[in-house]
Amino acid sequence: MSSSSPGTTAIYIAAPEPASGKATIALGILHRLTATVAKVGVFRPLTRASGARDYLLELLLEHTTAGLPYEQCVGVTYQYLHADTDTAITDIVAAYHAMAHKCDAVVIVGSDYTDVATPTELSVNARIAVNLGVPVLLAVNAKGRTADQVVSVVGVCLAELSAHHAHTAAVVANRCEPAELAAIREALRIVGPPSYALPEEPLLSAPTVAELERAVDGTAISGEAPLRNREVMDVLVAGMTADHVLERLGEGMAVITPGDRSDVVLAVASAHAAEGFPSLSCIVLNGGFDLHPSIAALVSGLRLRLPIIATTLGTYETASAAAAARGRLTATSQRKIDTALELMDRHVDTADLMTHLAIPIPTVTTPQMFTYGLQQRARSNRKHIVLPEGDDDRILKSAGRLLQRGIAELTILGDEARIRARAAELGVDLGQAKVLDPRTSPLCDHFAEQYAELRKSHGITAELAREIMCDVSYFGTMLVYNSHVDGMVSGAAHTTAHTVRPALEIIRTAPGISTVSSIFLMCLPDRVLAYGDCAIVPNPTPEQLADIAICSARTAAQFGIEPRVAMLSYSTGASGTGADVEKVRRQRSWCAHGSRSCWWRGPSNTTPQSTRGRGRQDA
Structure with a gap:
């Protein structure tokens, strides 16, 4: 450079x-x-x-x-x-x-x-x-x-x-x-x-279903719209009998067959829906033939989310166009983007490359710097994380990205067959992930016994504990409690209360901590801020506020953020009065004595703290 x-x-x-x-x-x-x-x-x-x-x-x-x-x-x-x-x-x-x-x-x-x-x-x-x-x-x-x-x-x-x-x-x-x-x-x-x-x-060069559809001048007649973004990894022209077609199916394949080949259409659609067969990317019906009404009804009854495309082109023209189709690395190709970044990370020593380039020393921390640093730390010290919400597409896509980038080992909770089938439909590779169903896991009985013992003073019986352990949030928390995994990430499909309650009942607080609180990491254009508490203790006492501030500072330090604590209020310095302002003043005094390793300021109005120029004027 x-x-x-x-x-x-x-x-x-x-x-x-x-x-x-x-x-x-x-x-x-x-x-x-x-x-x-x-x-x-x-x-x-x-x-x-x-x-x-x-x-x-x-x-x-x-x-x-x-x-x-x-x-x-x-x-x-x-x-x-x-x-x-x-x-x-x-x-x-x-x-x-x-x-x-x-x-x-x-x-x-x-x-x-x-x-x-x-x-x-x-x-x-x-x-x-x-x-x-x-x-x-x-x-x-x-x-x-x-x-x-x-x-x-x-x-x-x-x-x-x-x-x-x-x-x-x-x-x-x-x-x-x-x-x-x-x-x-x-x-x-x-x-x-x-x-x-x-x-x-x-x-990286595989076309998506949508790109293949355009290449064959086709029209989507059924299927889930998001699956049109899935990559087509291979193309099969089904010119043979149905049994030979089934022998040649592969993961992510597009199958081309004339619309009047009812036997092939039904066999391929059934194979896609069945366990043990590959997950296809799409079916292309060529020749301009409509499906026979009975076959169309059967396929509809399978409740497939698989895209089915119709084209008027002949078999040769359709096959030639499909073979010539090439995919692009575009802004919406998240799977390709992750694959490209992983290729570069694995095969190009970018740190070495940067030594040959004159890179200025940064004076700020952007969200990209922050997340990159977290990813590098996670890669160098890979942890095992449980994701309880395996029935959420967002979780499956995120899990695929984490595995692809080598950031963490993962256990996903839910019905294994359904999770892996849905992941395959989404084009997500979960081959390196473990999938556990709390309802059928051998661990469930043991966890139920432990939970009943922990909560016996609250009237929890063995039978009730067994029922509770079928809840993914409780089962995931027990995996953490028993050191089967290092941590749990949840909350995409569950409320904060549902996510936190099992941890409060089972893991409880660390020694010396009397207040459980939360923080949000806010990635601003030129810095990262930790805000607490925004979810669990909305109206803390001065003592709780002191605990929250000290814990937030410690958490920020764990994420590589220098703890510089500002106590936010509707008052700046000594300009305001009232119970809430006095609470912040008392809390700041306790924090300053309880944690001298941090820089403290407050009470301060939120707006001046968030806007530097205004802050100089108001303070």
Whole structure:
């Protein structure tokens, strides 16, 4: 990275050919930068003139922190560049510097060969990078190439970049064949700049059901709308008998069959609904045939959420269009985004890469910095977490992301067959998660005995305890109590009371703690604040308020936030009177004596504390 604009560092990602996977690389670098500096932007020097917005720029803008609009992050069109290259580069430089001075770091993504590509396109990218004063990260497509071929391509590209006086900061060989990955990584050691290799990941180029539907000029006739965002991992043309079709089904597959092949349609739909068979992405009915009314009624009776698409194209045309369909890494492709970030985390030492780049020292903590730090701490010390709400799609999707990123080990509570079937429909891989059903788990009886003993003074019998243990919140809490897991995360589908009550009854408070309270971590644009108590003790006594403040400070420190405690009230300093103001004053006095390791202030009005300029005036 280089200081292309005063106070700003930048990197230019360029490729010598299409399908190099620049989006994956750019996303990984952007993610790392947002965890390092406060204001990160993205710039596309070249865009199409079609009027359609650049999907890659829209994806990356979702992950920037500079807050710049789309229009300020683009240079010129390909047509303008081809018509007058020198003037176009001058305009690109002006557009870039206009946005770069508002950022601490900028990721610049070069041309993607989607317009009229020319043999000199890499040279043009080199000229742009030199004029912007930024180094280049070279992305090379290694798909279908041996290690020697990759090194040869890299050598030619480095020579061309050097001929235009561009400095290459790093090389990434992307989409490597798994069998060639180690050899490519070893061969790249001789090329000069720091080099990395990423394996081919089929998911990243897989089309979604919606993209496949457009490719075959189809119409959705049934199915759950959110499942149209699921990736199609393979395509099967069902031209054989139903029994042979069933033998060839695979996870995430789209099955193409004429609409009048009732036997195949019914067999495939039944297989999708049955345990032991793969979860399909969709069924495509080609030929313009409507399902026979009896077959349509049978399929409807299966209550499938599986998308079914109808097209008038013939079998050959449908199969050809489906085979040619390619997916994109877009702003709505959360599974692909997570996969791309995991690829970069696993195969590119971004910390090492950052050492070659001049990154300014941050003076603030953004939400991205905060969450990245938490993720890194979680990865380095993986904990086992129980998620009691396995019947909630949001939990299943989040669980898939946590497992994919290697952040935690997970146990999910609920009916295992239903949870795994629903996860498969959503395209979520829960293969690494344990699923327990409290109603059938061998642990239930033991937990019931323990709970009855703990609560016998409250009239809890063994029979009632067994019934209570079927509640996922209580069962999950008992998993924590017995050290089967390290913690429980709940509350997406249950109230705060339902989530907290089992912990109060079973785990209880730590020694020396007399008040149970809660805090919210509020991620503001330039800092993270802990607010307590906002849920459990809405009207505390002075003694409880002191406990809450000290515990909140300790919790903030556990999350890496320096405890600087402000006691909020409708009064600033000594300007107000009343019972609530006096409560805060007394509490502050006790806190200052009880915890001298924190910085204390209060009573203070909420608005001045939240708005710095106003705060100076009111205080």
